[in-house]
Amino acid sequence: MRAHSRWILVLALGTALLAGGLTLAVTTNTFEGVPHLEDEYAYLWEAQVMARGEIKVPSPSYPRCFLVPFVVDYNGFRFGKYPPGWPAALSLALRLGSLTTLNVFLAMACTWLTFRLVSKITTPIEGLLAALLTATSPFFLMNAGSLLSHTFSFFLTLTFVSAWLDATVPSSRSAILTVPLAGLSLGLLALTRPLTALGIAVPFIAHGLWLLIRGKGVLRRRVLIIGATAGGIASLLFLWQYALTGNPWLNPYTLWWPYDRVGFGPGIGLHPDGHQIYYAWVNTKFSLRAGSSDLFGWGRLSWLFMPIGAFALRKNRSAWLLIALGISLILAYGFYWIGAWVLGPRYYYEGMIGATLLTSAGITALAGKLPSLLQPLRTRVLGYLRFSTVTALVMGLILANLWFYLPQRLGQLHGLYGASRSQLAPFESPSAQALTPALVIVHIRESWREYGTLLTLSSPFMDSPFLFTISRGEETDNALAHEFSARKIWHYYPDAPYAFYTAPRPSDFP
Known part of the structure; x- marks a missing residue:
């Protein structure tokens, strides 16, 4: 291996470590390792259940008192609405005692895989640039620092694409590994984010069909094996739904919101006339506009180098598979009735590889190569000036983002939506532990998250030192106190966080 290649590998490894360090900082300092979005509460609840080897639990006698967002009660059982992929991964992290660091390792893996994949398609320099753009992207870091599923699905996406590109080279010596790996990663992606998996698969389905028609026999066999493996694993989603609901075709999403379905027409989404193409267009425009600044932290300049990159890669078929992946993902989520923008357009997160590929290719094309010493002086001066100007511009943009x-x-x-780790402090002190086992009846004052954040200390199996419930009135509170008579009963008010009352405050119930 040449010296400069070794240095590029070292720098790529350092970039992956940078991604991990920044993700850890976001996790601990920004999000403090606690859920903020409803999705995170549900993922964490499902992971806690799976960590005990279960997929659902009996419904509590008063479900509304033990509210967990996006966790439904159906036929006497309680379960999350989300597919099993990400909660299963989180459950393993819970068992290892490293819940908040799982996405840190996934962020490092995604950055490294970005380097390897872009290097394979273009050059190691462009791979290193793509990795650096990923590691410093606010969009990437915001989602990686959360408890959302996107970084795991991004990891599966990059694994699938890299394995596919290797497996579809006739002379590949690693096909015995990459063929099953491609099918496995795409299948797991379908068990994690089904619509995302569909959006990502479409360009590769088209490529696979072309190989089935025009490719060599060995490639046809590999494509069929990948498809069969991915399809077989993805079909387990129906088994999952059957195990939860008794009906393989019943989507648990619709048990929380009946209108929470994919497609167009009446009864889908919140609009009176249902989800329509016009609303999809509005959602897409808003999401892309909201995410343009978050992509690289360059404001409206995040797309600056992409047209140049598209021109530079115009003859690179593998590159266009990655670019088509992002476009397909955007189109796929046009069929979903709601957009996402709080953490950027996170439904498009897994398509970020296309943006970093285009940008890194655009930067290197614009910068050009350093001129040889054998070239005329004027050519060398112009070449150095061009290279240094583009390099200074890019580094200035990256530093401006970081600073x-x-x-x-x-x-x-x-403190998004009022959720903060400080809300847990009253229950983590030695004096509070002496008050357990306890049922804590939370009297909400402003937001359900005053109760929701405390759920990180509570078990779905009702056997943790603290159990938290929302006060639903004196009669219901008394019924719960009777049901959990083996526990101490405390009434808790978020406006007096270190006070535990044996009865409701006088002003609460007439």
Whole structure:
């Protein structure tokens, strides 16, 4: 291996470590390792159940008192609405005692895989640039620092694409590994984010069909094996739904919101006339506009180098598979009635590889190669000037993101929706532990998250030192106190966080 290649590998490894360090900082400082979005509460609840080897639990006698967002009660059982992929991964992290660091390792893996994949398609320099753009992206870091599923699905996406590109080279010596790996990763992606998996699969289905028609026999066999493996694993989603609901075709999403379905027409989404193409167009435009600044933290300049990159890669078929992946993902989520923008357009997160590929290719094409010493002086001067100008511009943009945009954007997310680790402090002191086992009846004052954040200390199996319930009135509270008579009963008010009352405050119930 040549010296400069070794240095590129070292720098790529350092970039992956940078991604891990920044993700850890976001996890601990911005999000504090606690859920903020409803999805995170549900993922964590499902992971806690799976960590005990179960997929559902009996419904509590008063389900509304033990509310967990996106966790439904159906036919006497309680379970999360989400597919099993990410909760299963989180459950393993829970068993290892490393819940908040799982996405840190996934962020490092995604950054490294970005380097390897882009290097394979273009050059190691462009791979290193793509990795650096990923590691410093506010969009990437905001989602990686959360408890959401996107970083895991991004990891599966990159694994699938890399394995596919290797497996579809006739002379590949690693096909015995990459063929099953491609099918496995795509199948697991379908068990994690089904619509995302569909959006990502479409360009590769088209490529696979072309290989089935025009490819060599060995490639046809590999494509069929990948498809069969992915399809077989993805079909387990129906087994999952059957195990939860008794009906393989019943989507648990619709048990929380009946209108929470994919497609167009009446009864889908919140609009009176249902989800329509016009609303999909509005959602897409808004999501892309909201995410343009978050992509690299360059404001409206995040797309600056992409047209140049598209021109530079115009003859690179593998590159266009990755670019088509992002486009397909955007189109797929046009069929979903709601967009996402709090953490950027996170439904498009797994398509980020296309943006970093285009940008890194655009930067290297614009910078050009350093001129040889054998070239005329004027050519060398112009070449050095071109290279140094583009390099200075790119480094200036990256540093401006790290110094200005990223801290400001992360600052906006600290304490998002009022959720904070400080809410747990009253229950983590030795004096509070002496009050257990306890049923804590939370009297909400402003937001359900005053109760929701405390759920990180509570078990779905009702056997943790603290159990938390929402006060639903004196009669219901008394019924719960009787049901859990083996526990101490405390009434808790978020406006007096270190006070535990044996009865409701006088002003609460007439």
